[in-house]
Amino acid sequence: MMTLMDVRGLKAYYRTLRGSVRAVDDVHLAIKPGEVFGIAGESGCGKSTLAKGMLRLLKPPSYIAGGSVVFDGTDIVSLGDEALRRLRGSALSYIPQSSMNALNPVMRVRDQIADAITAHSGASADKARQRAEDLLTVVGLPRRVSRMYPHELSGGMKQRVVIAIAIALGPRLVVADEPTTALDVVTQRGIVQALGDIRDQFGTAIVLISHDLAVHAEIVDRLLVMYAGKVAEVGSVYDLFENPLHPYSQVLAAAIPSIEARREIKGLAGQPPNLLNPPVGCRFAPRCPKVMPECKNEEPQLREVEPGRQVACLLYGG
Amino acid sequence: MSSAPLLEVSGLTKTFAVGGILDKRYLYAVDRVSFSIPGDTPSITTLAGESGSGKTTISRLILGLMKPSAGQIMFEGAPLPSIMKGNRSAYYRRVQAVFQDPYQVYNPFYPVDRFLEMPVYRFGLAHSRREAQQLIDRSLEAVGLSSERVKGRYPHQLSGGEAQRVAIARALLPTPHLLIADEPVSMVDMSLRAGILNVLLRLKQDFGMSILFVTHDLSVAYYLSDRIILLNRGRIVEMGDVQKVVNHPLHPYTQELLRSIPVPNPRHRWPRDVRPTVVPESFGRTTGCIFEDRCPYPQSLCSQADPPLFEAESDHFVACYKESASEGFTS
Numbered sequence: 069m070m071t072l073m074d075v076r077g078l079k080a081y082y083r084t085l086r087g088s089v090r091a092v093d094d095v096h097l098a099i100k101p102g103e104v105f106g107i108a109g110e111s112g113c114g115k116s117t118l119a120k121g122m123l124r125l126l127k128p129p130s131y132i133a134g135g136s137v138v139f140d141g142t143d144i145v146s147l148g149d150e151a152l153r154r155l156r157g158s159a160l161s162y163i164p165q166s167s168m169n170a171l172n173p174v175m176r177v178r179d180q181i182a183d184a185i186t187a188h189s190g191a192s193a194d195k196a197r198q199r200a201e202d203l204l205t206v207v208g209l210p211r212r213v214s215r216m217y218p219h220e221l222s223g224g225m226k227q228r229v230v231i232a233i234a235i236a237l238g239p240r241l242v243v244a245d246e247p248t249t250a251l252d253v254v255t256q257r258g259i260v261q262a263l264g265d266i267r268d269q270f271g272t273a274i275v276l277i278s279h280d281l282a283v284h285a286e287i288v289d290r291l292l293v294m295y296a297g298k299v300a301e302v303g304s305v306y307d308l309f310e311n312p313l314h315p316y317s318q319v320l321a322a323a324i325p326s327i328e329a330r331r332e333i334k335g336l337a338g339q340p341p342n343l344l345n346p347p348v349g350c351r352f353a354p355r356c357p358k359v360m361p362e363c364k365n366e367e368p369q370l371r372e373v374e375p376g377r378q379v380a381c382l383l384y385g386g
Numbered sequence: 387m388s389s390a391p392l393l394e395v396s397g398l399t400k401t402f403a404v405g406g407i408l409d410k411r412y413l414y415a416v417d418r419v420s421f422s423i424p425g426d427t428p429s430i431t432t433l434a435g436e437s438g439s440g441k442t443t444i445s446r447l448i449l450g451l452m453k454p455s456a457g458q459i460m461f462e463g464a465p466l467p468s469i470m471k472g473n474r475s476a477y478y479r480r481v482q483a484v485f486q487d488p489y490q491v492y493n494p495f496y497p498v499d500r501f502l503e504m505p506v507y508r509f510g511l512a513h514s515r516r517e518a519q520q521l522i523d524r525s526l527e528a529v530g531l532s533s534e535r536v537k538g539r540y541p542h543q544l545s546g547g548e549a550q551r552v553a554i555a556r557a558l559l560p561t562p563h564l565l566i567a568d569e570p571v572s573m574v575d576m577s578l579r580a581g582i583l584n585v586l587l588r589l590k591q592d593f594g595m596s597i598l599f600v601t602h603d604l605s606v607a608y609y610l611s612d613r614i615i616l617l618n619r620g621r622i623v624e625m626g627d628v629q630k631v632v633n634h635p636l637h638p639y640t641q642e643l644l645r646s647i648p649v650p651n652p653r654h655r656w657p658r659d660v661r662p663t664v665v666p667e668s669f670g671r672t673t674g675c676i677f678e679d680r681c682p683y684p685q686s687l688c689s690q691a692d693p694p695l696f697e698a699e700s701d702h703f704v705a706c707y708k709e710s711a712s713e714g715f716t717s
Contacts, residue, residue: 253602253647257648282605306652309650309652326650327608333609336580
C-alpha cells in the first residue's frame with residue numbers, strides 16, 4: 069500500500085529545568101493518500117505535539133529528539149528551511165487549535181485567503197481574490213462572506229474560513245488539530261462534513277486530531293489511540309469501535325455515553341504518568357485492568373497483529 | 387401530591403444591558419422560563435443547551451448569585467428572596483453546587499483537607515474533630531475516593547477527575563436536598579468522566595438527592611437524567627421525560643440537534659445528503675419562534691407570536707405551534 073506520510077520513531081520532547089518531558093516518544097504511523105486518519109487520546113497524551121512534530125512546527129522549548137517523518141519520499145526532519153517552506157506551501161497544511169480566533173480582525177476574509185495564495189504561488193492579487201471566493205463556496209459559505217470581516221462571522225463560519233485558507237494551495241495533506249472544539253454540535257457537524265467533502269472532492273488526506281471519539285466515529289477511516297506519548301493501538305475505525313484490542317482502547321470504548329442507546333458506561337481510576345519520568349515497562353500498566361506482572365518491567369512494542377492493525381500490548385505478544 | 391415541589395421556577399427572566407449610551411439594547415439571557423423539580427421523589431433534571439442558551443444563568447439565579455429581572459424562584463415552598471433575607475446559610479445547607487473547572491474552587495496553598503473541613507465548621511455539622519473527620523471520610527467514600535488517597539494532598543496533586551470528586555464530596559457534606567452540577571464533566575477526560583457520572587447517579591439512588599445537571603452534551607444528559615429541559619436563546623424549546631424527548635423529539639430545533647450529535651458507532655454516520663444550514667447568530671429578542679428562519683414547517687403564526695409550551699403527551703412539552711391541535715395546524 070502506498071504511503072503519503074511515514075512517521076518513524078518520532079520523538080518530540082519539551083526541555084525543562086528538571087529534564088526532558090517525553091511528550092511524543094517513539095511514535096510510528098503511516099498515512100495513506102486520500103484517507104481521513106484520526107488521532108485520539110486524552111489531554112496531555114501528546115496529540116498536538118505529535119501533529120506539530122509531523123509538520124516540523126515545534127518551537128522551543130519543544131524539539132524533535134529523534135526519528136524521521138518521510139513525506140512523499142522526503143524526510144521533513146532533515147530538510148533545509150527553504151525546501152520545507154516550499155513543501156508547506158504546496159503540499160502540507162495545518163489547522164492549529166483555535167485558529168479561528170487568529171484571523172486578522174481588520175482584514176476582509178477574501179484578502180486573508182488571498183494572502184496565503186500570493187505568498188506561495190506568485191498569482192496576481194486579482195486572481196488570488198477570485199480563487200478565494202471559489203474556495204469559500206467549497207467550504208460551504210456564500211460568496212458574499214468574502215467581503216466581510218471576521219467579527220461579522222459566527223464561530224463555525226470563521227472555522228470554515230480557516231479551512232478555506234488551509235486548502236487554498238491544494239495541499240495533499242491537511243492536519244486539523246481539534247477543529248470543532250468549542251463549537252456547538254450542529255456547527256461541529258458542518259465542519260466535520262466540510263473536511264470530509266474536501267477529501268472526497270480533491271483526494272486530500274486529512275489527519276483529524278480530537279479527544280472526542282464520537283467525532284472520530286463519524287468521519288475517520290483509520291484511528292490511532294495515543295496514551296502518555298505512545299501509540300497504544302492503530303486500526304480501522306470499525307476495529308477500534310467494535311473490537312478494541314488494547315485495554316486502554318477498551319476502556320475508552322466503554323466510557324462514552326451514546327444518544328443511540330442508554331447503556332452503562334464505565335470509567336477508570338488514576339491518571340496518566342508524569343512524562344518527565346515515565347515508569348519503566350508499559351505506561352498504562354498502573355491503571356490497566358488487565359495488567360500482568362511482566363508489564364511493569366517490559367516495555368511493549370507496537371506490533372502488527374493483523375493486516376492494517378497494530379497494538380502495543382504484551383497481551384498480544386508486544 | 388401534597389408535598390410542595392423542591393424547586394419551582396416561574397416566568398424567570400434575566401436581561402443584560404449591552405451596547406453604549408446611544409444603542410443600548412437588552413440581551414435576554416433567560417426569557418420567561420418555567421419548570422419545576424418534584425419534592426416527593428429524587429430525580430435528575432438536566433438543563434441542556436448550546437453556548438448562550440442561558441443554562442448557566444438559570445443555575446446562577448437559583449443559587450442566588452444574581453438577581454432575576456423578572457419571575458420567581460420558589461424553593462421548598464418559599465420564595466428565594468425571602469429565604470435569602472432570612473438565613474442565607476440555611477439555604478446553602480439545602481442547595482449545593484459543583485462547577486465546571488475542578489481546580490478553580492481550590493486554594494492552591496492549602497491541602498485539600500481544609501477545603502473539606504470548611505463547610506463542616508461553617509455549617510456546624512460536627513461536634514468534635516473526630517466527628518468532622520468521620521463525616522468527611524463518609525463523604526469521600528460516597529464519591530468513590532479513599533481518605534488516605536486524598537487527605538494531606540494539595541490540589542495540584544489530584545487528577546482532574548479526583549479534584550472534581552472531592553468537590554462533589556464537599557458539596558455532599560451538608561446533605562443538601564438539591565445539588566446543582568454545572569458542566570461538572572466537560573473538563574474531565576473521557577476515561578474519568580464515566581466515574582463521575584456514575585457517582586451522580588448513585589447520589590440520587592442511594593442518598594435520595596435531587597440533582598439539577600447543566601450540560602451542553604446531550605449524550606451525557608441522556609445517560610444521566612430523568613427529565614430534560616432544552617433551551618435555546620434563553621427560552622425553553624422542549625421539556626419532559628428524557629426518553630420521550632430524545633426518542634420522539636417534536637420541535638424541529640430538537641430534531642436538528644439530535645441529528646447532529648456524533649454517535650460512537652462508525653456504522654451509523656450522519657446522512658451525507660442532509661446538511662445543517664449555516665446561520666449567522668442573531669441578537670436580541672425576537673418576536674415569534676426562535677427557529678422560524680430555519681424551520682421546515684413555517685406557519686404565518688410562527689413569526690407573529692412566541693409559541694407557548696404545549697403538552698403534546700404526558701410529561702412532554704414543546705414550544706411549537708404545530709403541536710397545538712387547537713390552533714388547527716397540520717404539519
